[in-house]
Amino acid sequence: MRHAYTVETVRAAERTLMSRLPPGTLMQRAAAGLAAACGSLMHGTYSRRVVVLAGSGDNGGDALYAAARLARRGAGVTAVLLTPDKAHPGGLAALRRAGGRTLPPEPEAADQAIAQAHLILDGIVGIGGRGGLRPQAAHLARTARESRATVVAVDLPSGIDPDTGETPGETVHADATVTFGSYKPGLLIDPAAEHVGALRLIDIGLGPYLPPPELEALQHADVAALLPTPVGETDKYRRGVVGVVAGSERYPGAAVLAVGGALRGGAGAVRYVGPGAEAVIARYPETLVTSGPPSKAGRVQAWVVGPGLGDDRAARQAVAEVLGSDVPVLVDADALRLADRDQIRRRTAATVLTPHAGEAAALLSADRADVESARLAHVKQLAEAYQATVLLKGSTTLIAQRGHPVRVNPTGTAWLSTAGSGDVLSGLTGSLLAAGLTARDAASVGAYLHGLAGRETPVPFGAHELADRIPQVWRSVHPRT
Structure with missing residues (x-):
């Protein structure tokens, strides 16, 4: 599992570790790892041209020390010093001893060096930077992006907010x-994550001095450990039954998509309630169907309510009835509009809300643009306001639950932004709930498998193809299934 920590937490751990080590040790560890990574990206260092964009402070120092190591291995290194009188003295001296040259940040000379580079090191600002890049640095960042060189960010792309993933101004695109x-939250959350590129962590020894993380991301092994697996004495009811209340005369496809996801999520049976029964049975004859109401469908271990439900009286009654049950409930799409906030807060069983940015904005009476630019803050706010587990869908999906680190889903693709994709996710996640996973784990595993399915489905695809791909990605995560 990847763990991410805020700047304040990282700095506290660094101070503790540095008090136990000779001066400069951490910077040398970072520079050694950075130089090795750069050498790998260039497939060697001899005769390669490297440009360092070096600001003041320790971030620039890391870049300069790493560049000195590359110069000693045969690279031609030029450092563009954004503030020559404030450049890290030790790093600058090491670079000059290794044969590197320096330039002031004047555009003509700097632009020419960048145009000839094989690799560009972004050491403009580090974790202490806020508010986007200043004009001079922004010009260099744009020039680097337009070049043919590989741009490598030192610790994080300059200009992003390391704690929130916000991009309040010009930033480096690495x-x-x-x-x-350690990872920083901003490296994993959009919009900043779009600027990160391939991400590599260099261990400098902070691990023993870090507290529980502020953010985490599951990986294959974590998901494999959570996937429900039948045993010898298991029957379909012991595996869990998930109820799906979805679809309408206008949107019967939503019912089919949600049921498709639910059938692939590990539960032993799916009960469908709604007017789309004919379409559901035509596609998935194993589904147990009823026209409603939910209370007449039979026993379930979890409900999914909302996809394509509409907003008529029957829909409102169905949402209220499902929320009044004593089993976990996933609330999506139309049900997010129809649900009574106080009823959600009063529930004793688990509740999972799965809004996209627009729905989240409506739930919080906020602007969609604000939600998209500050996803971490808003998913936490939603979880607190509704006392529920919240899965905020989007380019990076976030899962929040009070008292736990926020989880960020590392899988997915922009091709998942297609009609009905969220319906499949809801059914899949609801099935995991019925199979016995906690709300937080079901949401995390559902998002992970859904994202993998999006990656593995030939593009362009329709949402109906995602459900058929889930068994394949399930086995890729847990080959012994």
Whole structure:
């Protein structure tokens, strides 16, 4: 599992570790790892041209020390010093001893060096930077992006907010980011994550001094450990039954998509309630169907309510009835509009809300643009306001639950932004709930498998193809299934 920590937490851990080590040790560890990563990206260092965009402070120092190592291995290194009188003295001296040259940040000379580079090191600002890049640095960042060189960010792309993933102004767009000690939330959350490129962590020894993380991301092994697996004495009811309340005369396809996801999520049976029974049975004859109401469908271990439901009286009654049950409930799409906030807060069983940015904005009476630019803050706010587990869908999906680190889903693709994709996710996640996973784990595993399915389905695809791909990605995560 990847763990991410805020700047304050990282700095506290660094101070503790540095008090136990000779001066400069951490910077040398970071520089050694950074230089090795750069050498790998260039497939060697001899005769390669490297440009360092070096600001003041330790971030620039890391870049300069790494560049000195590359110069000693045969690279031709030029450092563009954004503030020559404030450049890190030790790093600058090391670079000059290794044969590197320096330039002031005047556009003509700097632009020419960048145009000839094989690799560009972004050491403009580090984790202490806020508010986007200043004009001079922004010009260099744009020039680097337009070049043919590989752009490597030192610790994080300059200009992003390391704690929130916000991009309040001009930022560096990196092809790769080499971060030190721990991941930072902003490296994993959009919009900043779009600027990170390939992400590599260099261990500098902070681990023993870090508290529980502020953010985490599951990986294959974590998901494999959570996937429900039948045993010898299991029957379909012991595996869990998920109820799906979805679809309408206008949107019967939503019912089919949600049921398709539910059938692939590990539960032993799916009960469908709604007017789309004919379409559901035509596609999935194993589904147990009823016209409603939900209370007449039979026993379930979890409900999914909302996809394509509409907003008529029957829909409102169905949402209220499902929320009044004593089993876990996933609330999506139309049900997010129809649900009574107080009823959600009063529930004793688990509740999972799965809004996209627009729905989240409506739930919080906020602007969609604000939600998209500050996803971490808003998913936490939603979880607190509704006392529920919240899966905020989007380019990076976030899962929040009070008292736990926020989870960020590392899988997915922009091709998942297609009609009905969220319906499949809801059914899949609801099935995992019925199979016995906690709300937080079901949401995390559902998003992970859904994202993998999106990656593995030939593009362009329709949402109906995602459900058919889930068994394949399930087995890729847990080959012994």
